[in-house]
Each structure stands twice: as structure tokens, then as C-alpha cells.
Amino acid sequence: MAELSPVLKQATPVLAARGEGVHIYDEDGRRFLDFTAGIGVTSTGHCHPKVVAAAQEQVGTLIHGQYTTVMHRPLLRLTERLGEVLPEGLDQLFYVNSGSEAVEAALRLARQATGRQNAIVFTGSFHGRTMGAASLTTSGTKIRAGIGPLMPGVVVTPFPHAYRLGMTEAEAVAHALREFDHQLATTTAPKETAAVFIEPVLGEGGYVPAPDAFMQGLRERADQHGFLLVADEVQTGFGRTGTFWGHEHSGVRPDIVITAKGLASGFPLSAIAAPASIMEKAWPGSQGGTYGGNAVACAAALATLDVIQEENLVANVAAQGERLHQGLEKIGSAHPAIGDVRGRGLMLASEFVTADGAPDGATAARAQQAAAQNGLLLLTCGPHGNVVRMIPPLIVNGEQVDSALELWAASVEEATSA
Numbered sequence: 001m002a003e004l005s006p007v008l009k010q011a012t013p014v015l016a017a018r019g020e021g022v023h024i025y026d027e028d029g030r031r032f033l034d035f036t037a038g039i040g041v042t043s044t045g046h047c048h049p050k051v052v053a054a055a056q057e058q059v060g061t062l063i064h065g066q067y068t069t070v071m072h073r074p075l076l077r078l079t080e081r082l083g084e085v086l087p088e089g090l091d092q093l094f095y096v097n098s099g100s101e102a103v104e105a106a107l108r109l110a111r112q113a114t115g116r117q118n119a120i121v122f123t124g125s126f127h128g129r130t131m132g133a134a135s136l137t138t139s140g141t142k143i144r145a146g147i148g149p150l151m152p153g154v155v156v157t158p159f160p161h162a163y164r165l166g167m168t169e170a171e172a173v174a175h176a177l178r179e180f181d182h183q184l185a186t187t188t189a190p191k192e193t194a195a196v197f198i199e200p201v202l203g204e205g206g207y208v209p210a211p212d213a214f215m216q217g218l219r220e221r222a223d224q225h226g227f228l229l230v231a232d233e234v235q236t237g238f239g240r241t242g243t244f245w246g247h248e249h250s251g252v253r254p255d256i257v258i259t260a261k262g263l264a265s266g267f268p269l270s271a272i273a274a275p276a277s278i279m280e281k282a283w284p285g286s287q288g289g290t291y292g293g294n295a296v297a298c299a300a301a302l303a304t305l306d307v308i309q310e311e312n313l314v315a316n317v318a319a320q321g322e323r324l325h326q327g328l329e330k331i332g333s334a335h336p337a338i339g340d341v342r343g344r345g346l347m348l349a350s351e352f353v354t355a356d357g358a359p360d361g362a363t364a365a366r367a368q369q370a371a372a373q374n375g376l377l378l379l380t381c382g383p384h385g386n387v388v389r390m391i392p393p394l395i396v397n398g399e400q401v402d403s404a405l406e407l408w409a410a411s412v413e414e415a416t417s418a
Helices: 049-059 075-084 099-114 131-135 171-184 213-223 247-250 296-308 311-333 360-372 398-416
Strands: 018-019 023-026 031-034 094-097 118-122 155-158 194-196 226-231 256-259 270-274 338-344 347-351 379-381 387-390
Touching: 023 131, 031 398, 049 296, 049 398, 075 094, 075 194, 075 296, 094 099, 099 131, 099 194, 099 226, 099 256, 118 311, 155 171, 213 226, 213 247, 296 311, 311 338, 311 347, 311 398, 347 360, 360 379, 360 387, 360 398
Parallel strands: 118 155, 118 194, 194 226, 226 256
Antiparallel strands: 018 023, 023 031, 094 270, 256 270, 338 347, 347 387, 379 387
16 A cells, blocks of 8 residues: 655644635634745645636646647737746746746756856745755755755755844844855856855745845846846745745846746746746757646636735735744733744744754644644754744734734744643
């Protein structure tokens, strides 16, 4: 009898039977507040009626039209619609299925467009599990261990994580930019550097926002040296941080944007966007894939865009994110075990530490498991597993936020008094 791989560990004990809005129901009918959103995927909530209807209609007409063999209307319409929300000038798209695939495609494009080979990433980065994407990932050794040698040409430089560095944000930015310049002087010559990849908010690395001044400093260096600035918006895009794209907070325009997760409300779809001046430098045959731009996934993405706009979800994220952030800070201030509360929009986290400030993964795990038992589904992240993150669907309302905060407060109390 076949079984799932033993390496696949569930974060919660829930056997989901159905989902509706911000809730998941198990097979016994128990309701859980889902503040994981499938790791930021179910952006419009579980089974939003408009997404369901769009997918059902598309399934009845065309399920799969392989996009280098035939073209289909959902893909063309989605491309037009994305042009309305992408940064100005990033007007050409290429579609694949997952975040990792899109990262690989962006890396391939950056190397071909610049004729350079090296990529710069940051401590705490997560860009995926395929070989190229894993080579760009430093959020934890579990992604990189046991599969080496990894892809060469990757340079890692500090991310301005002020809390971890024990600095003010301004000091952390200055430190990180100095170290970035040091890498250009010692490890990767600018004329050999194709791109810098950055998440506007570190995801698996601990939900740490990139300071605006840091993003601006990277843009200046990319312009100065001729390499590309790639925004990995797999988790931060589609309204998650309170602006449509996470990089918008800084006022910086990237050269390539990567999107996935919330793009199609649960259907596998990802994309990279770039200006024609960059995309046209991709080599013939370098872009493609059997399932990329699937018709049903594109129909779901179109419905997702409709819901985000019609229900004013980006503004809702900003408002509910502030409400959730304030509540988490209040809980954190009452519990010394929570050393830091941070994030942007509805991408928020609480970091657990010991009395001497060391990462405390054990207490974080107890709090996350207690929350599941209490009816609130959460995930951990960070290199030491000591950060508990909250990523509710973008449709979450104030009453649901307050309910989640009550459950979280009780869970933290249980975990810290154990």
C-alpha cells in the first residue's frame, strides 16, 4: 500500500474536508480560522464563489491548451489584465506553474539578457527548492543540505535585519549596503553580476520587511553597475502587504517581477514580468513548459483580479493588517518570550526568544500547536523555527482578526506557562 513520503510533516493535525472564506472545516465538522491561507495562496479565501464559477466554466470548455502549441483566450486576457497592475514598463510576461519555476526562469532571463553569470542574494532568502532556486536560498540548511554541489555563481550578502543585528533600522541598512559594496569589490565583479534577487519581505527567513532605504540603495547600485533588480513577489504580491506589490512601499521599480501564490487563489500558476528590452534577449527555446499558463488557472487568476478590485481588498489588507499588527504587539508586550513583532500588511509574525535573547523554537512550536488546538491555524518560519507567522486571506474582516487575536493570546499563555 502506497503512503506519503515520511519527510512530509504536517504543521497542524487537521484533515481538511472543505474550506469557505477564512475557515477550514475538518471531517468532524470542526471549524478553524485559517491564518495560513495555504502559505499565502488562497488570497480571496477558500472557494470564493467567483473563482469557483470561473474555474467551473473553464473546465467545461478547455482544460489544457499548451501555450506553445495553441493559444487560448484566458491567457491572453490575463496578460492584458496583469498589464494594468504591473509596474509601468514591465509589459511582457512568461507563465509557469510554481514560484520555484518562475525564479529559475527569472535567473535564466537575467543571465541571458546581461551576458553575465553571477547572482546576489541575501541572508534569510527563500526562492524555492529546485536546484537553481535552492542555490539562491539561505533561509535554512534544510533546503540546501544533502544535494550539493549547488549551482555556482551565487553570492550571499547580509540582509538588514535590524532586530537580529541588534541595530536600529538605519544602522542595519547602512551596514548591509556597505557589505553589498564589499561583495562587489571582493567576490563578484559588477561586470560579472547579472542580478540581485530580493524578497520585499523575507518569507521563510522570518517575515522581515526590507527597509525602503535598502531597496532604494539596491536600485541605485543596479543602475550604476548595469545589473538587474529582481523582486521575488511570490509571497508578497497581489495585495499581501497592503500595496498591490510589496516593492511599492519603497517607490522602487524592479527590472523583473516574479509572482505566484496568491495569483490564482489556489490554482498552480506563476509568472515573471519584464520590459520588452529585457524579455526579447531571452534565447529561443529558453522559455516554455507543458503546463504553464493552464487555461483553468488563468481563468481563476482573472476572477482573483476581479475580486481584489471589486471588494477593495488591497485597502482591506492595509486596514486589517494594522489592526492585527497592533493586537500582536499588545500580546507581545505582555510576554517577554516574544522578542519582536514585525511584518507588513497581512504578512505578520511574532519571534520567540529565550531570556537571554537566543532563538526559542520550542516555545514557538508550542504556541503554534496550541493555536491549532484552539481553532487557529498558523505556521512557523525562520532559520531556527522560532517565528510564528500569520497570513490570513485578504478578505479577512475585523471581527475575524479580533477572534484570531483572542485565540493567539490564549495560545501564547499556554505555551509560555508550560
